[in-house]
Amino acid sequence: MSKQTLSFQAEVAQLLHLVTHSLYSNKEIFLRELVSNASDACDKLRFEAINDGGLYENDPELKVRVTFDKDAKTLTITDNGIGMSAQEAIDHLGTIAKSGTKDFVSKLSGDQKADSNLIGQFGVGFYSGFIVADKITVESRRAGMKETEGVRWVSGGSGDFEVETITRPARGTSVILHLREDALDYTQSWKVKGIIAKYSDHISLPIQMEKEEWKDGQLINPSDENGGRQPGAMVKTGEWETVNKANAIWARAKKDVTQEQYDDFYKQISHDFEAPLAHTHNRVEGSTEYTQLLYIPGKAPMDLYNREKSAGVKLYVKRVFIMDDAEALLPTYLRFVKGVVDSADLPLNVSRELLQESRDVKAIREGCTKRVLGMLEDLAKHDQLPAAATERAAKSSDGVTDVLSAEDKAEAEKNAGKYSKFYAEFGAVLKEGLGEDFGNKERLAKLLRFASSTTDTVSVSFADYKARMKEGQEAIYYITADTLAAAKNSPQLEVFKKKGIEVLLMTDRVDEWALNYLHDFDGTPLQSVAKGAVDLGKLQDEAEKKAAEEAAEAFKPLLAKLKEALKDKAEDVRVTTRLVDSPACLVVQDHGMSTQLARMLKQAGQAAPDVKPVLEVNAEHPLVKKLDGSVHFHDLAHILFDQALLAEGGLPADPAAYVKRVNALLA
Numbered sequence: 001m002s003k004q005t006l007s008f009q010a011e012v013a014q015l016l017h018l019v020t021h022s023l024y025s026n027k028e029i030f031l032r033e034l035v036s037n038a039s040d041a042c043d044k045l046r047f048e049a050i051n052d053g054g055l056y057e058n059d060p061e062l063k064v065r066v067t068f069d070k071d072a073k074t075l076t077i078t079d080n081g082i083g084m085s086a087q088e089a090i091d092h093l094g095t096i097a098k099s100g101t102k103d104f105v106s107k108l109s110g111d112q113k114a115d116s117n118l119i120g121q122f123g124v125g126f127y128s129g130f131i132v133a134d135k136i137t138v139e140s141r142r143a144g145m146k147e148t149e150g151v152r153w154v155s156g157g158s159g160d161f162e163v164e165t166i167t168r169p170a171r172g173t174s175v176i177l178h179l180r181e182d183a184l185d186y187t188q189s190w191k192v193k194g195i196i197a198k199y200s201d202h203i204s205l206p207i208q209m210e211k212e213e214w215k216d217g218q219l220i221n222p223s224d225e226n227g228g229r230q231p232g233a234m235v236k237t238g239e240w241e242t243v244n245k246a247n248a249i250w251a252r253a254k255k256d257v258t259q260e261q262y263d264d265f266y267k268q269i270s271h272d273f274e275a276p277l278a279h280t281h282n283r284v285e286g287s288t289e290y291t292q293l294l295y296i297p298g299k300a301p302m303d304l305y306n307r308e309k310s311a312g313v314k315l316y317v318k319r320v321f322i323m324d325d326a327e328a329l330l331p332t333y334l335r336f337v338k339g340v341v342d343s344a345d346l347p348l349n350v351s352r353e354l355l356q357e358s359r360d361v362k363a364i365r366e367g368c369t370k371r372v373l374g375m376l377e378d379l380a381k382h383d384q385l386p387a388a389a390t391e392r393a394a395k396s397s398d399g400v401t402d403v404l405s406a407e408d409k410a411e412a413e414k415n416a417g418k419y420s421k422f423y424a425e426f427g428a429v430l431k432e433g434l435g436e437d438f439g440n441k442e443r444l445a446k447l448l449r450f451a452s453s454t455t456d457t458v459s460v461s462f463a464d465y466k467a468r469m470k471e472g473q474e475a476i477y478y479i480t481a482d483t484l485a486a487a488k489n490s491p492q493l494e495v496f497k498k499k500g501i502e503v504l505l506m507t508d509r510v511d512e513w514a515l516n517y518l519h520d521f522d523g524t525p526l527q528s529v530a531k532g533a534v535d536l537g538k539l540q541d542e543a544e545k546k547a548a549e550e551a552a553e554a555f556k557p558l559l560a561k562l563k564e565a566l567k568d569k570a571e572d573v574r575v576t577t578r579l580v581d582s583p584a585c586l587v588v589q590d591h592g593m594s595t596q597l598a599r600m601l602k603q604a605g606q607a608a609p610d611v612k613p614v615l616e617v618n619a620e621h622p623l624v625k626k627l628d629g630s631v632h633f634h635d636l637a638h639i640l641f642d643q644a645l646l647a648e649g650g651l652p653a654d655p656a657a658y659v660k661r662v663n664a665l666l667a
């Protein structure tokens with residue numbers, strides 16, 4: 001193939017522009033990304049070579065070499081991994097294949113600051129080279145192909161790139177960065193070494209650099225331009241040294257890994273700039289052996305709600321990388337977890353299909369789920385500062401002795417608020433677990449948090465609620481609505497407010513669905529205040545009960561008329577005690593789908609049963625009292641119904657008719 005010039009896919013051009021313009025403050029990540037690509041390429045070779053040993057071409061020692069040339073102002077990352085054919089270079093370096101990254105690019109706003117925050121959540125990968133280089137040359141040959149089938153790819157990082165066929169005896173890839181003037185630092189060996197140590201210690205391959213030595217004023221290489229005679233200059237010795245620890249972080253003992261190394265590894269695998277909220281690292285022994293290193297991120301990715309999205313756990317078998325995003329290792333509702341599982345038992349050639357059926361994988365999945373839930377429980381436990389810590393702060397000025405050691409206090413402060421942060425980002429996803437993971441339903445229920453009619457922040461657990469229940473209260477009351485305001489001001493809450501009974505406010509889309517799977521908490525039933533007849537049980541005194549019964553009796557004839565007038569809209573009409581200030585509200589039958597969920601399904605274009613709600617009226621309300629004998633009875637009845645619908649965020653089936661009726665009355 002002779003030299004040809006091709007254009008980047010539009011998204012690549014966009015991404016490149018962003019990379020070169022907004023990642024200045026994080027320049028050094030380019031090395032992390034390129035070394036990681038080189039290491040992936042070696043992993044891929046090792047994997048393909050399981051079935052075809054010839055691919056090693058008598059060079060089985062996989063490694064990455066980083067070299068620089070001060071005169072040419074280049075930094076080169078070379079690997080002897082799988083390499084690329086010419087077509088692969090065109091496909092992989094000219095387009096973005098990964099849908100996540102594509103999505104990401106399509107969401108860019110053009111606002112540099114906002115965009116560069118976003119980019120932290122994605123791997124910019126190969127293109128990050130352009131942060132420090134104004135030209136990149138890639139030379140490569142795929143393992144198993146002929147020497148004459150090498151490829152050279154060159155680009156200045158704007159609209160296009162050149163490719164041509166070259167002869168390249170060495171298998172694998174060299175990425176040659178032609179450094180920008182302001183990035184010449186990266187030809188300093190100490191600097192490059194430092195970055196490799198920071199990001200790449202866990203990479204299980206050796207990353208090598210040429211050893212340098214001080215040669216004060218000695219003649220080293222007379223053919224060099226300066227004769228190698230610069231006093232004090234560092235010169236290359238021709239020997240290679242391995243500059244990373246080259247052992248996988250998860251394979252080390254916990255005590256040999258620092259918090260910083262854990263955090264850096266997380267950043268490497270997640271492409272997140274921020275440290276994770278928590279991690280868990282364990283070697284599990286027993287009928288199946290594996291090591292897990294799992295992290296909880298601090299921020300949700302943009303595609304969190306996409307249940308098709310792959311999980312973030314990488315699978316290794318005996319230190320050999322097998323696959324990214326092994327979704328079989330964790331249930332879908334834990335798809336936000338990032339990390340690594342390294343199994344000692346699975347075969348190296350395991351496929352995704354096999355994973356789904358493997359008993360070892362099932363055990364790993366259960367083990368990982370337990371660990372993640374354990375991590376969350378731990379965060380939840382430490383979410384609030386212990387009383388001792390706050391007490392101390394309040395009293396210390398009076399000379400009261402510390403109730404908490406300074407160390408414990410610092411630890412408590414470090415962990416405080418983490419669970420709230422987690423919950424704000426991932427709480428809604430966690431709830432999916434109620435329907436997905438029956439075995440852990442109880443544990444999950446304990447981890448849930450809600451706002452309530454007495455607490456604005458999403459911080460009330462079922463246990464908190466239970467501890468505050470009124471004497472004689474037999475159920476945990478909750479309401480689902482589209483927004484917090486709609487929930488809080490819902491007419492259905494009136495009698496609960498009057499009696500000072502707390503009601504949990506649920507406003508996540510998933511709530512209604514998830515609560516289908518949770519009927520009680522720790523023996524106390526959950527009761528929607530918008531379903532079924534209101535039954536306050538022992539919370540209602542005898543006098544109230546009697547009054548309600550009498551009202552219902554006296555109202556019978558009127559109810560019959562209302563029922564007749566509204567027979568197309570309402571399943572039933574009845575008198576209620578749940579209302580105080582409002583004339584009417586809508587409820588559904590005990591096991592019916594709530595009107596809110598039905599509305600949501602319809603909005604999402606899904607089939608929803610036509611739920612006919614029950615209209616409940618407040619016999620004490622002046623408007624309701626006025627109904628009897630009114631000449632406008634029919635219009636008033638419809639207005640009553642439509643307003644009840646409006647009050648819960650719905651729309652009358654025929655809004656124009658509603659407006660007409662109201663106007664007629666106003667006039």
Ligand code: ADP
Binds near residue numbers: 037038079081123126
């Ligand atoms: P990612 O690595 O996240 O897929 P990149 O933009 O970094 O995205 O790289 C795109 C693709 O280019 C890789 O998936 C891989 O197929 C190919 N590639 C990049 N670097 C190398 C390399 N050193 N050796 C072989 N292939 C590579």
